[in-house]
Amino acid sequence: MLRVSEIFYSIQGETTTSGFTSVFIRLAGCNLRCSFCDTGRALEGGEEMDIPEVLKWIKSLKPFHHVTLTGGEPLLQEDAFTFLEKLKEAGYDVQVETNGSVLLDRVPHGVRIMADVKTPSSGEAASFKMENIKYLGENDEIKFVISDREDYDFAKTFMAEHLADVKSVVNFSPASGVMSTSELSSLIIRDRLPVRLNLQLHKIGDFQ
Ligand code: SF4
Numbered sequence: 001m002l003r004v005s006e007i008f009y010s011i012q013g014e015t016t017t018s019g020f021t022s023v024f025i026r027l028a029g030c031n032l033r034c035s036f037c038d039t040g041r042a043l044e045g046g047e048e049m050d051i052p053e054v055l056k057w058i059k060s061l062k063p064f065h066h067v068t069l070t071g072g073e074p075l076l077q078e079d080a081f082t083f084l085e086k087l088k089e090a091g092y093d094v095q096v097e098t099n100g101s102v103l104l105d106r107v108p109h110g111v112r113i114m115a116d117v118k119t120p121s122s123g124e125a126a127s128f129k130m131e132n133i134k135y136l137g138e139n140d141e142i143k144f145v146i147s148d149r150e151d152y153d154f155a156k157t158f159m160a161e162h163l164a165d166v167k168s169v170v171n172f173s174p175a176s177g178v179m180s181t182s183e184l185s186s187l188i189i190r191d192r193l194p195v196r197l198n199l200q201l202h203k204i205g206d207f208q
Pocket residue numbers: 030031032033034036037038039040071072073099
């Protein structure tokens with residue numbers, strides 16, 4: 001059984017899959033309370049749906065081929081792992097967006113992981129489970145949301161100390177309306193950081 005906040009068909013706004021259509025399944029509930037959370041309605045509540053019912057919904061939306069499991073924090077729900085397996089078995093290209101605080105050892109092979117490392121401005125900077133680094137491969141991605149210079153320095157130091165041998169794409173995302181894209185770009189160029197500037201396409205394009 002899954003506790004579902006919403007299911008919708010839209011365009012992926014972040015990471016290297018941005019710009020592609022996807023079906024989004026947003027599971028309810030989160031163990032963190034980030035200062036900049038823009039999915040407050042998913043922190044609690046949700047409707048109970050069984051996995052076959054959700055798979056039927058996805059099929060009815062006739063997705064391109066891509067499905068995104070998001071939240072809240074989707075991996076808090078025990079059945080999320082079985083659901084990811086079923087999506088892969090059904091032939092979808094599947095990604096899961098996680099806040100990084102839940103152990104990733106049971107994410108099925110072939111599911112792309114998009115893991116956040118929370119920065120100081122989120123108020124949840126100590127939440128990343130360091131053990132997760134070993135589960136992140138070249139098809140997975142890491143994201144830092146940067147609000148200010150303290151966040152930038154935190155992300156840069158974290159990369160140097162913990163991600164030097166990690167093959168995943170690292171995204172630096174300017175916090176919408178807080179950090180200017182040009183300032184973050186300048187810092188990335190100045191420091192020659194091997195990261196991807198991640199703009200939140202859904203906020204630029206004003207879609208969900
Ligand atoms: S982890 Fe995501 S859903 Fe949870 S509080 Fe933070 S921003 Fe909101």
